[in-house]
Amino acid sequence: MTAALRTQGLSRSFGALKAVREVSFTLEPGARHALIGPNGAGKTTFVNLLTGALPPSSGAVYLGADEITGLAQHERVKRGMTRTFQITTLFPGLTVLESVVLAIFERKGIAASLQTRVANRTAEIHEAIHIIRELRLERDAGSVTRSLPYGKQRLVEIAVALATRPRILLLDEPAAGIPAAESGEVFGVIAALPREVSVLFIEHDMDLVFRFAERITVLAQGSILAEGTPQEIGADPRVREVYLGDEAARG
Amino acid sequence: MSVAFSLPDARWRAAEIAFWIATGLVFFVFPSHLVLASQVLITGLFAVSLDLVLGYAGIVSLGHAAMFGTGAYVAGILARNGWGEPLSGLFAAGLAAAAVAFVTSFLALRGEDLTRLMVTLGISLLLYEAANQAGVWTGGVDGLSDMQVRDLFGVFPFDIRGRTAYLYTLAVVFLVFCAARRVVHSPFGLSLRGIRESPRRMAAIGSPVQRRLVVVYTLAGAMAGIAGALLAQTTQFVGLEVLGFSRSADLLIMLVLGGAGWLYGGLVGAALFLVAQSLLSRLNPVYWEFWLGLLIVLVVLLARGGINGALTRVSARLGLARRQA
Numbered sequence: 001m002t003a004a005l006r007t008q009g010l011s012r013s014f015g016a017l018k019a020v021r022e023v024s025f026t027l028e029p030g031a032r033h034a035l036i037g038p039n040g041a042g043k044t045t046f047v048n049l050l051t052g053a054l055p056p057s058s059g060a061v062y063l064g065a066d067e068i069t070g071l072a073q074h075e076r077v078k079r080g081m082t083r084t085f086q087i088t089t090l091f092p093g094l095t096v097l098e099s100v101v102l103a104i105f106e107r108k109g110i111a112a113s114l115q116t117r118v119a120n121r122t123a124e125i126h127e128a129i130h131i132i133r134e135l136r137l138e139r140d141a142g143s144v145t146r147s148l149p150y151g152k153q154r155l156v157e158i159a160v161a162l163a164t165r166p167r168i169l170l171l172d173e174p175a176a177g178i179p180a181a182e183s184g185e186v187f188g189v190i191a192a193l194p195r196e197v198s199v200l201f202i203e204h205d206m207d208l209v210f211r212f213a214e215r216i217t218v219l220a221q222g223s224i225l226a227e228g229t230p231q232e233i234g235a236d237p238r239v240r241e242v243y244l245g246d247e248a249a250r251g
Numbered sequence: 252m253s254v255a256f257s258l259p260d261a262r263w264r265a266a267e268i269a270f271w272i273a274t275g276l277v278f279f280v281f282p283s284h285l286v287l288a289s290q291v292l293i294t295g296l297f298a299v300s301l302d303l304v305l306g307y308a309g310i311v312s313l314g315h316a317a318m319f320g321t322g323a324y325v326a327g328i329l330a331r332n333g334w335g336e337p338l339s340g341l342f343a344a345g346l347a348a349a350a351v352a353f354v355t356s357f358l359a360l361r362g363e364d365l366t367r368l369m370v371t372l373g374i375s376l377l378l379y380e381a382a383n384q385a386g387v388w389t390g391g392v393d394g395l396s397d398m399q400v401r402d403l404f405g406v407f408p409f410d411i412r413g414r415t416a417y418l419y420t421l422a423v424v425f426l427v428f429c430a431a432r433r434v435v436h437s438p439f440g441l442s443l444r445g446i447r448e449s450p451r452r453m454a455a456i457g458s459p460v461q462r463r464l465v466v467v468y469t470l471a472g473a474m475a476g477i478a479g480a481l482l483a484q485t486t487q488f489v490g491l492e493v494l495g496f497s498r499s500a501d502l503l504i505m506l507v508l509g510g511a512g513w514l515y516g517g518l519v520g521a522a523l524f525l526v527a528q529s530l531l532s533r534l535n536p537v538y539w540e541f542w543l544g545l546l547i548v549l550v551v552l553l554a555r556g557g558i559n560g561a562l563t564r565v566s567a568r569l570g571l572a573r574r575q576a
């Protein structure tokens with residue numbers, strides 16, 4: 001089976017800093033794959049290379065069988081790869097409903113239309129309401145995004161991403177900055193996604209990683225240190241060393 | 252569907268209808284102020300055009316006069332060279348201004364806010380000097396005055412009291428405003444607001460952000476050009492100041508006064524600015540700008556969101572009071 005998403009020798013430097021080096025990575029169809037690593041390991045840069053927000057210094061990205069290294073970000077979204085952001089990146093002045101409807105318009109290619117009126121697009125509005133209900137945001141649908149509590153905004157991040165109907169979903173710390181009690185809710189939503197959606201997520205909370213990931217890649221200093229099932233990664237001494245650092249060495 | 256699930260619909264509100272009826276009544280109530288009233292409508296249309304670009308799409312500009320001036324000169328030059336039919340002149344001016352906007356958009360839309368301010372300012376200065384140099388066509392510093400604008404529909408001459416000019420201006424401004432209103436309520440309009448709120452997120456949901464901005468900049472350019480042409484045709488004169496820096500800067504002030512991202516903000520702001528200018532300069536021909544400056548500072552500091560922001564807060568408070576009563 002061809003991989004959902006694959007990179008070949010992907011690298012990116014910022015001046016002298018090699019943020020991502022020679023990463024060859026495969027995301028299988030239907031995966032629940034976690035990308036972990038200490039701060040500054042290059043995880044977010046790697047996601048930016050996948051989505052096309054940053055051009056790579058070298059290497060290639062493949063979506064299915066097609067090379068997409070040169071495609072613009074919005075063209076990659078059209079091909080079914082969508083991301084969310086570690087630092088909430090929403091439309092602060094739009095309501096939740098408007099935000100989700102907008103993403104649906106973009107997916108359907110009618111967002112440039114001058115022919116119709118937003119309020120008359122009942123099919124898209126109904127679809128948006130469906131997504132909003134799935135994320136249990138229906139009471140906030142009419143609220144302006146910036147007025148919502150942070151935990152809700154993290155759910156809106158996911159709602160907007162889902163509205164693009166991704167086949168591949170890249171989640172950059174989806175539960176970042178919300179209390180542990182609520183982070184389970186965010187991951188519950190992710191776990192409930194259909195298997196047609198392949199999910200790659202960056203996460204720091206190891207409990208969440210080991211609960212929800214079926215495969216884990218460890219990134220350290222820009223390259224892949226280890227990859228395997230949660231059991232394999234949990235038992236890998238190199239991973240323990242990276243995470244526990246000198247403490248483990250001394251201990 | 253419950254309230255939470257409704258989107259702002261495009262129906263005309265009572266206040267909007269009242270607003271347009273009032274602009275019509277001006278014709279009967281202030282027959283001796285029709286020249287000023289026409290100026291207000293024309294400048295208001297120009298401000299609505301900036302609102303599409305700034306208030307909706309979030310593109311800052313200090314050079315919107317580039318398109319206004321282009322429209323004014325095209326209409327003026329046509330009318331001086333035997334093409335005096337006003338409606339086709341208006342159309343040609345809109346097309347020419349759209350072309351200028353389209354071509355310059357690739358420069359003006361680069362970079363962040365400060366870059367955009369400087370590039371748009373630079374482009375309008377370039378056009379200003381170009382018009383100054385091309386004196387054969389534009390009349391240079393003396394302006395372009397020997398225009399021959401024909402009767403509207405071949406029936407109504409542009410009279411000295413500005414009666415035809417006002418009704419002509421009002422009709423054109425209303426129609427172009429309706430077009431802008433339609434843009435704002437369309438999916439395209441929602442995508443512009445999305446870009447204003449977060450270009451990064453727009454790219455992440457698959458939106459070709461740059462292309463959208465080029466489209467709205469071009470559309471707004473056509474509107475500004477039509478406004479410029481209206482000024483040329485109704486005053487039968489085009490001076491270099493149609494491309495001047497202060498025209499762009501005053502426009503920004505008007506839009507902030509009226510409130511950006513609201514469409515009516517441009518019209519209300521233009522009315523407030525020009526009427527205040529007219530009254531204050533009569534009171535004190537030398538120092539009137541002092542009071543105008545004071546007004547601007549007060550509105551920006553005390554009434555966030557301009558007139559629109561103030562109205563929204565007042566109506567919210569009234570609504571609250573009613574609920575408590």
